[in-house]
Amino acid sequence: MPIKDNDISQDLELFVKESIAAGMPFAIHGGGSKDFYGNPVDAGPLDVTAHSGIVSYDPTELCITVRAGTPLNELESLLAEHQQVLPFEPPQYTDKATIGGAIATGISGPRRAYSGSVRDAILGVQIINGEGEIVNFGGQVMKNVAGYDLSRLIVRSLGTLGLILNVSIRVIPKPERDLSLSFEASQEDALAFFQDLRLKLLPVTATLWKDGKVYIRFSASEKILQSTQQKMASEHKLDEASVTDDFWQNIRDHKDDFFTLSDKPLWRLSLPPTSDNIVRINDPQLIEWGGAQRWVNSNAPANIIHSIASSRGGYATAFKRRQAGCAVFPVLEPNLLHLHRQLKRKMDPHNLFNPNRMYQGV
Amino acid sequence: MPLDLNTKNDLIFRLGEILPPASLITKEEDLKPYECDGLSAYQRLPVAAVLPDTIEQVQQIVKVCSQLQVPIVARGAGTGLSGGALPHEGGIILGLSRFNKILDVDLKSQTARVQPGVRNLAISEAARPFGLYYAPDPSSQIACSIGGNVAENAGGVHCLKYGLTVHNIQQIKIVTIDGELITLGSETLDTPGYDLLGLMTGSEGMLGIIVEIVVKLLPKPHAVSVLMASFDKVEDAGNAVAAIIAEGVIPAGLEMMDKPAIHAAEAFAKANYPLDAEAILLCELDGDAEQLAEQICLVDKTLLNARASNIVIAESAEEQAKLWAGRKSAFPAVGRISPDYYCMDGTIPRKQIAFVLQEISRLSEKFDLGVANVFHAGDGNLHPLILYDANKEGELEKAEQFGAEILELSVKVGGTITGEHGVGHEKIDQMCVQFSPAELTQFFAVKSAFDPMSLLNPGKAIPTLHRCAELGAMHVHNGELPHPEIPRF
Numbered sequence: 018m019p020i021k022d023n024d025i026s027q028d029l030e031l032f033v034k035e036s037i038a039a040g041m042p043f044a045i046h047g048g049g050s051k052d053f054y055g056n057p058v059d060a061g062p063l064d065v066t067a068h069s070g071i072v073s074y075d076p077t078e079l080c081i082t083v084r085a086g087t088p089l090n091e092l093e094s095l096l097a098e099h100q101q102v103l104p105f106e107p108p109q110y111t112d113k114a115t116i117g118g119a120i121a122t123g124i125s126g127p128r129r130a131y132s133g134s135v136r137d138a139i140l141g142v143q144i145i146n147g148e149g150e151i152v153n154f155g156g157q158v159m160k161n162v163a164g165y166d167l168s169r170l171i172v173r174s175l176g177t178l179g180l181i182l183n184v185s186i187r188v189i190p191k192p193e194r195d196l197s198l199s200f201e202a203s204q205e206d207a208l209a210f211f212q213d214l215r216l217k218l219l220p221v222t223a224t225l226w227k228d229g230k231v232y233i234r235f236s237a238s239e240k241i242l243q244s245t246q247q248k249m250a251s252e253h254k255l256d257e258a259s260v261t262d263d264f265w266q267n268i269r270d271h272k273d274d275f276f277t278l279s280d281k282p283l284w285r286l287s288l289p290p291t292s293d294n295i296v297r298i299n300d301p302q303l304i305e306w307g308g309a310q311r312w313v314n315s316n317a318p319a320n321i322i323h324s325i326a327s328s329r330g331g332y333a334t335a336f337k338r339r340q341a342g343c344a345v346f347p348v349l350e351p352n353l354l355h356l357h358r359q360l361k362r363k364m365d366p367h368n369l370f371n372p373n374r375m376y377q378g379v
Numbered sequence: 380m381p382l383d384l385n386t387k388n389d390l391i392f393r394l395g396e397i398l399p400p401a402s403l404i405t406k407e408e409d410l411k412p413y414e415c416d417g418l419s420a421y422q423r424l425p426v427a428a429v430l431p432d433t434i435e436q437v438q439q440i441v442k443v444c445s446q447l448q449v450p451i452v453a454r455g456a457g458t459g460l461s462g463g464a465l466p467h468e469g470g471i472i473l474g475l476s477r478f479n480k481i482l483d484v485d486l487k488s489q490t491a492r493v494q495p496g497v498r499n500l501a502i503s504e505a506a507r508p509f510g511l512y513y514a515p516d517p518s519s520q521i522a523c524s525i526g527g528n529v530a531e532n533a534g535g536v537h538c539l540k541y542g543l544t545v546h547n548i549q550q551i552k553i554v555t556i557d558g559e560l561i562t563l564g565s566e567t568l569d570t571p572g573y574d575l576l577g578l579m580t581g582s583e584g585m586l587g588i589i590v591e592i593v594v595k596l597l598p599k600p601h602a603v604s605v606l607m608a609s610f611d612k613v614e615d616a617g618n619a620v621a622a623i624i625a626e627g628v629i630p631a632g633l634e635m636m637d638k639p640a641i642h643a644a645e646a647f648a649k650a651n652y653p654l655d656a657e658a659i660l661l662c663e664l665d666g667d668a669e670q671l672a673e674q675i676c677l678v679d680k681t682l683l684n685a686r687a688s689n690i691v692i693a694e695s696a697e698e699q700a701k702l703w704a705g706r707k708s709a710f711p712a713v714g715r716i717s718p719d720y721y722c723m724d725g726t727i728p729r730k731q732i733a734f735v736l737q738e739i740s741r742l743s744e745k746f747d748l749g750v751a752n753v754f755h756a757g758d759g760n761l762h763p764l765i766l767y768d769a770n771k772e773g774e775l776e777k778a779e780q781f782g783a784e785i786l787e788l789s790v791k792v793g794g795t796i797t798g799e800h801g802v803g804h805e806k807i808d809q810m811c812v813q814f815s816p817a818e819l820t821q822f823f824a825v826k827s828a829f830d831p832m833s834l835l836n837p838g839k840a841i842p843t844l845h846r847c848a849e850l851g852a853m854h855v856h857n858g859e860l861p862h863p864e865i866p867r868f
């Protein structure tokens with residue numbers, strides 16, 4: 018199915034200008050698949066899903082420019098036709114998820130630890146700024162240092178600095194084949210294995226530990242995967258049963274039992290990958306990105322979870338099923354928060370875009 | 380604007396309270412080394428140069444300057460090619476050369492914590508015993524500082540596969556214009572809030588002073604191979620670049636040189652380059668032995684299909700070093716064949732390489748100035764070196780005009796005026812071509828969030844709308860003046 022080609026930037030520009038005149042902030046949303054991510058916004062909704070389509074795509078340039086409302090699944094299929102993928106493997110928590118939402122939240126999937134994050138892949142953006150003007154930053158080329166890097170700043174700004182119209186993203190060649198293996202390991206052994214792996218030059222594209230098992234995905238040519246499998250088999254007692262094709266997709270999209278069966282709050286811990294195993298809480302954990310991203314379903318008080326993360330040099334987000342009154346993001350140091358507020362005030366002087374979605378005043 | 384005498388005396392007195400005499404330079408003859416960076420066509424003396432060696436001193440210096448409203452220009456090694464570290468006539472140079480310590484190299488986390496004045500190459504040298512290295516490798520790596528690399532988002536030969544500076548740093552500490560010390564980024568893969576680490580990278584010393592950096596280190600590849608392909612036509616070489624990428628191979632490096640560059644480099648470095656070729660491509664591939672063999676095969680085939688007339692594969696480390704020596708010494712080599720050269724830095728979509736090179740040779744005839752092309756072809760990052768003689772009346776102006784037209788051409792084909800050298804003082808006028816008034820205003824908004832009085836490297840990188848308007852006559856597009864809203868004088 019071809020991606021719907023629909024440019025509504027003029028309408029959106031008019032809407033923003035009118036909102037400035039009326040002093041009416043708004044809450045931007047795409048497919049709504051990540052509505053839970055951030056503080057509730059006390060403003061009328063602005064749906065940008067209609068702004069969809071491919072602006073330009075030339076596979077040999079390894080770059081695609083796409084309108085923010087384009088559904089991720091359609092974008093993914095188009096790239097697959099040309100043997101390419103998005104390096105950051107963005108989650109599709111629902112089939113409505115859009116590329117604009119992926120950029121605004123900066124949430125990446127399993128491949129992130131091995132081929133970079135959303136911000137690593139961004140080359141340029143077109144936004145409507147705080148004065149209701151359409152402006153472009155960055156571009157479609159791989160290297161660009163003209164002016165401040167506002168395209169990277171837009172990534173994970175949660176729509177608080179401008180309304181994203183188009184993005185140009187670096188894409189990468191899709192490896193010929195994937196091979197996923199699993200073996201039994203304690204959490205401690207898994208972390209040691211991940212640590213070892215970082216110094217090897219194996220074609221890893223995803224790692225995971227849960228329920229006493231390590232899962233690992235390699236992506237390369239048939240021949241290289243064969244020898245990789247042999248290497249792995251000589252060092253670990255690999256499970257006979259193969260890891261199913263949709264395993265990583267279910268992890269990416271939080272459709273795996275770990276994410277769906279619990280009714281406890283879901284926390285995301287972003288830690289230095291070298292951090293040791295967490296024993297202070299008993300709840301089940303799921304580890305990704307070689308130890309850098311850890312998920313836990315837990316009723317433990319927020320301050321305990323935050324201190325587990327910060328004592329290791331990381332931070333925690335109350336991702337889903339938050340307890341009432343629990344903030345999504347950890348508190349920033351006063352100096353840093355001040356800079357955030359300054360930047361927000363300067364880039365969004367009329368306080369239009371998703372007010373307070375990230376922090377009070379940001 | 381020069382500093383009035385009262386403020387100047389006050390400034391120097393108060394800096395003297397912070398720094399020992401050897402770290403405070405005020406005599407004209409001692410200030411000479413600071414009057415320009417790598418772009419020596421522009422020179423200016425600062426009021427003073429300070430060489431602190433602790434973060435506390437930097438904080439105090441910034442506070443004093445902030446109180447007296449004295450501009451601060453940070454300086455690393457001064458190898459910048461866009462006049463970024465060019466002094467402000469009423470301001471000070473804040474030199475970071477004494478921050479030259481590698482604080483920690485950690486195998487487990489594969490990181491190094493370094494001070495900003497550390498030389499780029501020194502990091503890889505310190506990491507070598509651990510089997511690690513720091514990937515971004517600007518050609519100036521023996522001299523340039525890591526702080527300067529962060530401030531310019533420097534690239535290098537290996538950035539095609541391993542990314543630019545921004546992809547290879549984890550955390551920095553900055554001193555803000557208020558003298559506060561703030562940590563941006565962390566040892567995790569992301570941090571809460573805005574990506575201020577990304578914003579600081581490439582900000583040319585205009586948002587804060589970088590005083591510490593944690594860089595990522597990579598394991599050394601097991602096997603490396605370098606291919607050199609010769610071409611009878613420059614266009615074929617340009618198209619071969621796009622063809623390799625289209626095959627799904629991302630080489631560790633993919634560099635191109637045209638005939639004048641080949642000849643200059645060969646005379647200088649004796650790299651065994653083919654003197655009859657119109658262009659060569661140097662393609663470095665790496666990985667484990669098996670991955671490498673597969674890639675060599677594919678690239679070899681692609682190059683032949685793209686009409687390479689000859690392909691040499693260097694397997695041994697010595698042969699490889701020899702091939703790279705020519706490329707890495709290309710700038711000084713060109714410096715030998717021409718009294719002066721002017722290095723441009725536009726980036727274009729790869730598919731435009733052949734076309735843009737043709738246009739550059741057309742412009743070369745128009746301006747009657749030679750040009751040698753040596754560049755990061757895989758990224759589409761051009762470095763035309765315009766050959767001129769500063770002692771000949773009007774040649775510098777001609778070279779500048781030639782350069783400006785190349786940059787405008789880069790923008791026209793969908794590229795940018797600078798891929799890695801930064802805007803600095805040099806390309807400030809071309810910013811008016813690439814960005815609209817609304818976009819420039821946005822940049823000023825960001826600047827004022829960090830530096831409301833505009834004391835950090837003022838007047839660089841982002842032109843005022845006024846300046847663009849005055850220039851407007853030079854860039855009349857479709858018969859319209861670009862900034863009709865601004866009054867003209």
Ligand SMILES: Cc1cc2nc3c(=O)[nH]c(=O)nc-3n(C[C@H](O)[C@H](O)[C@H](O)COP(=O)(O)OP(=O)(O)OC[C@H]3O[C@@H](n4cnc5c(N)ncnc54)[C@H](O)[C@@H]3O)c2cc1C
Nearest residue numbers: 455456457458459463517518524526527530533534584589
């Ligand atoms: C022969 C030659 C080859 C080169 N090759 C390359 C190349 O391949 N790739 C490439 O990217 N560049 C290259 N360059 C350009 C230059 O080396 C880079 O831009 C380098 O990053 C500059 O580092 P520096 O320490 O010399 O910075 P400087 O020239 O001292 O400063 C550059 C800018 O950074 C700011 N700055 C410096 N340190 C700090 C700090 N600690 N905090 C805040 N701001 C700071 C300065 O104010 C200035 O605006 C080359 C230059 C030469 C002369």
